[in-house]
Amino acid sequence: MSTTLLLQPPTTSTPQTTLALAQQAAPFFAAQSTWLSALPYPLNLLINTESQEKWVTHENLFLACLRTGDTASASRALEALTARFGKTNERVLVLWGLYQEATASNQAELEEVMKSYDEILREDPTVFGIRKRRAALLKSVGKPTEAIGDLIKLLDASPTDAEAWAELADLYVAQGAYEQAVYCLEEVLLVTANAWNMHARLGEVLFLSASKTEAAAGERLKTLSESMRRFCRSVELCEGYLRGYYGLKITTDRLLETLEGVRKPQTASADPVTGELAPPSLEAVKKLNQLATAKLAEIVRRGSAGEKGWDGYSPAELSAARDLLDRDTQKIQR
Amino acid sequence: MAAMASVVNILGVIFLSHAVYSAYEHSLLPSASIAPTSSAILPRSLDPNINLPIDITLETLFSAFLLCVGVVLSSPGLKPIQWNVWAGGLERSKEAREVKEVGVGGGNPYAGLEERAGFLDIRGKRKEFSDWIKQDAGSEKS
Structure with missing residues (x-):
């Protein structure tokens, strides 16, 4: 149990799990320094303490301790990593950057960190880890436009970096530039075509842009149906995907309202000139809505009961889905 | 299920070894050295040219069947391939x-x-x- 916790990537974790992980730091380091590893030179060659698990654990503990503010343990893990992989290792450079960012107490120190990043990049502009850190730091100090500029330069050099495209999309969404965000997410999907969560993300961004635009009803209808298709793809790639079905239900609800408002009958075929698909028919949307409702109800029922093999949904997502379903039944009762 | 699968497997192994031992014992009998009449159905190249009693043949086939069933039953559950x-x-x-x-x-x-x-x-x-x-x-x- 404890070893699997140590191997869990800490970025995905909640504060509770981070705390549990950071509390394991002291026993782990105590177990690392035994009298065996302190043997003099020729003898210590006989003992092999190297393993993948060891260094993954060091990195995870470093990140967890940094999050919980346990800088002493974090620097201990970092020193062990530096001693093993050298100061110029790209990954170690990034970890040093993280450490300095986390321990910087004021604006001037953060600018120092930024200068050190610039220094590294002047020597070797291909250290992508540091280029990403630089963009992340710019975003963190509240300069999103400069971060966007940095990312665009990075993506010019390496256009298949899906992570950077996804980050750029998020920055654009925060700025309200939905069209650019959609473009970035489409680039992500070109690299990782099976990523069901990115399909759902694209559906969400399209839905946001459809809810925001003051544009004509036709434009809104087109964006909404595009969003619905993205959610359909995400649940096609992953059955029982709560987020996908939630999005599918919301978009089809909205589409039903919009489609009923439109008077003229739908043209069934795609536009041959632009290659755009026609909006879906009313029956198809109704069927999809029913399917999404049924699936959501099943997930909520079995997920909250904690049936075997259905315990993986997050409680927050489950309660959101339950609220959505409750809202629906209230509307019918009225 | 796992217990039943191992029972089937053990039975299969017992029957198989019994059949093999019987075939060996049968080969030691003086009557076994008499050349059998060649088969009417099988072509010459496939004819094994032995005279084994039918009950040993049936027991071998039965034990092989039991082992097949046992191995299938005792295999772990299938992993999703979709x-x-x-x-x-x-x-x-x-x-x-x-x-x-x-x-x-x-x-x-x-x-x-x-x-x-x-x-x-x-x-x-x-x-x-x-x-x-x-x-x-x-x-x-x-």
Whole structure:
């Protein structure tokens, strides 16, 4: 149990799990320094303490301790990593950057960190880890436009970096530039075509842009149906995907309202000139809505009961889905 | 199910060894050295040219059948080979997401596109954590 916790990537974790992980730091380091590893030179060659698990654990503990503010343990893990992989290792450079960012107490120190990043990049502009850190730091100090500029330069050099495209999309969404965000997410999907969560993300961004635009009803209808298709793809790639079905239900609800408002009958075929698909028919949307409702109800029922093999949904997502379903039944009762 | 499968397997092994031993014992009999009449159905190249009693042949076939059934019954459950079933399992159950060793398990392989470890906002995460601790302490006091 404890070893699997140590191997869990800490970025995905909640504060509770981070705390549990950071509390394991002291026993782990105590177990690392035994009298065996302190043997003099020729003898210590006989003992092999190297393993993948060891260094993954060091990195995870470093990140967890940094999050919980346990800088002493974090620097201990970092020193062990530096001693093993050298100061110029790209990954170690990034970890040093993280450490300095986390321990910087004021604006001037953060600018120092930024200068050190610039220094590294002047020597070797291909250290992508540091280029990403630089963009992340710019975003963190509240300069999103400069971060966007940095990312665009990075993506010019390496256009298949899906992570950077996804980050750029998020920055654009925060700025309200939905069209650019959609473009970035489409680039992500070109690299990782099976990523069901990115399909759902694209559906969400399209839905946001459809809810925001003051544009004509036709434009809104087109964006909404595009969003619905993205959610359909995400649940096609992953059955029982709560987020996908939630999005599918919301978009089809909205589409039903919009489609009923439109008077003229739908043209069934795609536009041959632009290659755009026609909006879906009313029956198809109704069927999809029913399917999404049924699936959501099943997930909520079995997920909250904690049936075997259905315990993986997050409680927050489950309660959101339950609220959505409750809202629906209230509307019918009225 | 597992117990029944091993019972079937053990029975199969017993029958198989009994059949093999019987065939060996039969080959030691003086009557076994008499050349058998050649088969009427099989072509010459496939004719085994032995005279084995029919009950030994049947026992061998029966033990092979028992072993086949036993091996199939005792094999582990099938793993999903369809993308959407496999992905659904990852979303649905905690057990499927568990990290077993470095690079094995760990849930949605594309989660990194939304968590983005390369762009980790460590200062934001630290603040989130200290807020959580304060909130936790506050709720305990009240």
